[in-house]
Amino acid sequence: VQLQASGGGSVQPGGSLKLSCAASGISLTNRAVAWFRQAPGSEREAISIISDSDRRTIYADSVKGRFTISRDNAMNTAYLEMNNLKPEDTAVYYCATAVDRDVLYTFYGGSYYWIHEVWYDYWGQGTQVTVSS
Numbered sequence: 001v002q003l004q005a006s007g008g009g010s011v012q013p014g015g016s017l018k019l020s021c022a023a024s025g026i027s028l029t030n031r032a033v034a035w036f037r038q039a040p041g042s043e044r045e046a047i048s049i050i051s052d053s054d055r056r057t058i059y060a061d062s063v064k065g066r067f068t069i070s071r072d073n074a075m076n077t078a079y080l081e082m083n084n085l086k087p088e089d090t091a092v093y094y095c096a097t098a099v100d101r102d103v104l105y106t107f108y109g110g111s112y113y114w115i116h117e118v119w120y121d122y123w124g125q126g127t128q129v130t131v132s133s
Helices: none
Strands: 002-006 009-011 017-024 031-038 045-050 057-059 067-072 077-082 091-099 127-131
Touching: 002 091, 017 031, 017 091, 017 127, 031 067, 031 077, 045 067, 045 077, 057 067, 077 091
Parallel strands: 009 127
Antiparallel strands: 002 017, 017 077, 031 045, 031 091, 045 057, 067 077, 091 127
């Protein structure tokens, strides 16, 4: 099983990138796909998730309105389109997949369950995104 994250690079503030997460050895059908990122010296942050059944999406406040998550099950691939990039978006971006279940989208105690890494059984290797002028 492998998740291959790609599409990272260096862009100027205000620029755009589209990340891909291609799965092999596993079908993304009936699985949620999420994107996380980790900046130097920081903990890994959950930024977005997309379900399989109804394609519901959730975004962290830090990326809401700028990032769009999508998926193409026929291609066994998920995407993260990032627009209006800011220097604070600089990080290594990871994709991960979990069995799709309603509890992921439950808001409890101030946060969603999906942000917790314990749910995800497969992770990509990460792709670097650098936003700098």
